[in-house]
Amino acid sequence: MDINRQAQKFGRRLNLMCIDPLQGTTDKKREALKYLDERTHKTRTLQSMAPLALFSASDELRDAFKSKIAEYEHHLPIYFNEEFGNVEHIEAVRRNAEEWARMVESTSYKIFSKPDTEGISEIAYVPPQPITEDGKKQQKEAREKLSEYNVFFWAKARLSGQAPNPD
Incomplete structure (x- = not known):
């Protein structure tokens, strides 16, 4: 997601000082915005996608997912020049990258069986450290x-x- 959309994402529905930002829009545009807000990609997280990709039958998907996550540490999302001088911010992003890199290892997952459900198991991430x-x-x-x-x-x-x- 580009920085402009990211900045607009969280404030789109804020109604500050009783001024509705969608007040002047048509019904058609409101429907379009509702559709955009309800797309499934907005509810997916790395934590929910990692097990699906890692335990997929497709070797191609598994390898592509692992390589993209591994690249993240070398291409940190730094959008502004000011962020380069902020050591705390860069370290926080780097810690996230390291944690995400551990999420793509199948050894970081355990299978848990629930006693009351026969034949149903749950795959859960267990941090190695x-x-x-x-x-x-x-x-x-x-x-x-x-x-x-x-x-x-x-x-x-x-x-x-x-x-x-x-x-």
Whole structure:
């Protein structure tokens, strides 16, 4: 995704100061935007795609997936010159790249069987290295921030009459 679309993606539905950004659009354009927002690629993540590619019957797909993820560490997504001087940002992106590289190894996955479901198993990613205290702290902060965003967007939808009543 290019940087312009990435910047617009998160703020597209924000209604600041009661100014609806879609107010002047036609019904046809609203339908088109709804279609674009509901495309399945927006719900896919590396974590959900990795097992599908790794355990695919196609050797070509498996090899292509592994090579693309391996290339990421050498082609970090740096969009602005200012980011080159930000050592913390580059290290965070590099840590992500290293974690993603471990996700493409089939040895990082384990098969779990559920006792109440016969013949059904689940393939789950198990990090080969235990999470550090720093990593746990970052996960906690991310969960808290995500909760704040969820409350904000629920309240926004509730005020505009689009969210169900919690009663």
